[in-house]
Amino acid sequence: LLGKFGDEVNMPVYVVGGFVRDLLLGIENLDIDIVVEGNAMEFAEYAKKFLPAKLVKHEKFMTASLFLKGGLRIDIATARMEYYESPARLPDVEMSTIKKDLYRRDFTINAMAIKLNPGDFGLLVDFFGGYRDLKEGIIRVLHTLSFVDDPTRILRAIRFEQRFDFHIEETTERLLRQAVEEGYLEKTTGARIRQEIEKILEEKNPLKSIRRMAEFDVIKHLFPKTYYTPVMDRKMENLFRNIPWVEENFGEVNKFYAVLHVFLEFYDEESWEGVKKRYSLKKNLINEVKHVEKSAQALLEMLKEGVPTSFIYPLVKGVSNETICHFLAYLEGEEEEKFKAHLLKIRDTKLEKIDGNYLIEKGIKSGKIIGEVLEKILMKKLDGDTRDEEEILEEILA
């Protein structure tokens, strides 16, 4: 249909990028990127007349988006040759517009197009061997300046490699390492880096990507005081093993903050301020990290010894889900199981009869004392005291 519209307004129309890649891999993708050789706005306006879609125009970028039912999104752009004006790029006057558009993209597997105009419908436009690389499972840049043009591609290469279980090709790896070494990650805004890391963490097996980031020295260049040692790797493994359990039992985990919990151990005031500003981190994150750092060893010993739940309670009272994940990063095997049992008990133990009002009626006025008394009753219950709450209260008051 879009191809037919293209003919009607006299523009070649292509579907490009991730959609083509996923189509060839047989993977569903509801984000359709369209490139027209002509005015994208005009094309979008025209298409809108015939489609039950909402049109959003981005005048500044000369692009438009059509939102259809069922989550389908169609982005429309005008074919362009350069995002990034670079003197090192050879201006090949012979190149067709769509070829130039594809040439500015990240990897060969993302640089294919399929023509949609009825005359050529379904024609695969593949100038750079994308189809071959897709079949062989290779991540390859199109030219030597790809990572320099856009350093977030360093993280994208790792993400796609892991997502499809592909491999970063040798020259591409060399260029990637070079861009890292020359400090191009540092030249990129923290917001864009954070976004890419978050995307990596939304994928199926992020641990693999984190290990790859470490291998390429990317972590050091993003978090200057983080040394990805074998000890840290083990924590990361424990962390990722336990995130699904925490989400199931305690709700959503912000994976970015969970990973940062481990990365930011041993940060001092100054290095913390740096990353906080760069990645717009929440103020309290460092205190959460320090809390775990300070008490993890004690927790481990208590779990080994087999203390009652009331000993564990103060460490996890009111903490974030990411903090729970961080504690779990220190644990394995028996201790991990014990800690989880404590956590569930704490989650499920509540005072049923007695609350603040009840104590006020009993004549206790100080808020501080009320809090302390309630907590004492709770601790008793956590440790398996099955007596009536009132009975426990009497004992405490006595």
Ligand code: CTP
């Ligand atoms: N692209 C690029 N360089 C980037 C980001 C994007 O060249 N830094 C190009 C690629 O051709 C990519 C397309 O823009 O295919 C769309 O980008 P995006 O939607 O971010 O990625 P997808 O490839 O669609 O991947 P995903 O499945 O993760 O959405």
